[in-house]
Amino acid sequence: MASASALAHKISMTGFSPPASAKAATSRLSPVLAIVMVTMVSLALSTVAVLANPDRWAAEGWKTDFAKTSVDLSTVMSGGPPRDGIPPIDDPQFLPVSEAGGLDDKEPVMTVVIKDKARAYPLRVMTWHEIVNDRLGGRAIAVTYCPLCNAAIVFDRTVEGSETTFGTTGKLRNSDLVMYDRETDSWWQQFTGEAIAGARTGVALKVIPSRLEAWATFRDRHPDGEVLTPNNPGLRDYGRNPYSGYDSSSVPFLYRGPMPEGIKPLSYVVVVRDGPEPVAVSLDKVRRDNKIRLDDGTLIAWVPGVRSALDDSAIPRGREIGSVTVTRDGEDLVHELTFAFVVTAFLPDTPILE
Secondary structure (H helix, E strand, O other): OOOHHHHHHHHHHHOOOOOHHHHHHOOOOOHHHHHHHHHHHHHHHHHHHHHOOHHHHHHOOOOOOOOOEOOOHHHEEEOOOOOOOOOOEOOOEEEEHHHOOOOOOOOEEEEEEEOOEEEEEEHHHHHHHOEEEEEEOOEEEEEEEEOOOOEEEEEEOEEOOEEOOEEEEEEEEOOEEEEEEOOOOOEEEOOOOEEEEOOOOOOEOOEEOOEEEEHHHHHHHOOOOEEEEOOOOOOOOOOEOOOOOHHHOOOOOOOOOOOOOOOOOOOEEEEEOOOOOOEEEEHHHHHHHOEEEOOOOOEEEEEOOOEOOOOOOEHHHOOEOOEEEEEEOOEEOOEEEEEHHHHHHHOOOOOEEO
């Protein structure tokens, strides 16, 4: 007989399917409505920039040492929610793959393997929490996802020899999640993994290889693995995409930086930062070529059958965009499947191969 906790987890997983009301309530934004919304946001940005300053942040309760910073703090803006208003998961709960139900086979999940221990983190959960402070294979990790950048990155959360946990500041820089560590209140740029303000400014987190793949692919690769389930299935409308139509829109949300040339800002791009210089390749090129081998032996391979988490209002109905694996000598390498504007913002000297 299943234990009460196991039964609760199973109920939470089968409850992943979005209710009919959620499916009908949020349809894709029309291009006209999207333009109107972006215009309204743009008009508000100057006000946001004025309010986003260290004095105001200190009044919010931040103990961050803003005298130490590696970026122009005027580029940091409020994303709307307060500190941990997008609540990180600090006590993650999991189900064995064999007991998990309610996920579409092609739904995107972040996956991590450490010392033969494998876990999947569905984007339908990550979208609403953005950070999971976890421990896998004896290693303290932070599993992070920024929907506005489609940046799915896993970090080692041992910093300068001390294990810490991460939370969400409610701030954005170049549309990307700004995290904070609970030890020093230092602020961290999620896409770069570097502390940008506070006592740890300039420190870089160690990135752990992960994949963004279809649920069925992970299930078949790791039948003995585990999958993250919501601690409280009623806390959020898991399975609904609150950014409906985002990856088909013409401009990024809450972004004031330069736009890429020759490619749409929200085109998907594979970024590999394992070599001496970063490499960026459009997902369309990988799809056309099927496989791309770099000079250092890195192999970028196209993987079909993965849905977008940022398309339809219901993630299980998202269009198929595919994904990639990035390996060298058969071993997974750190990489990101992000957007073209993110490359321009954070890696401005890196051309995007199309």
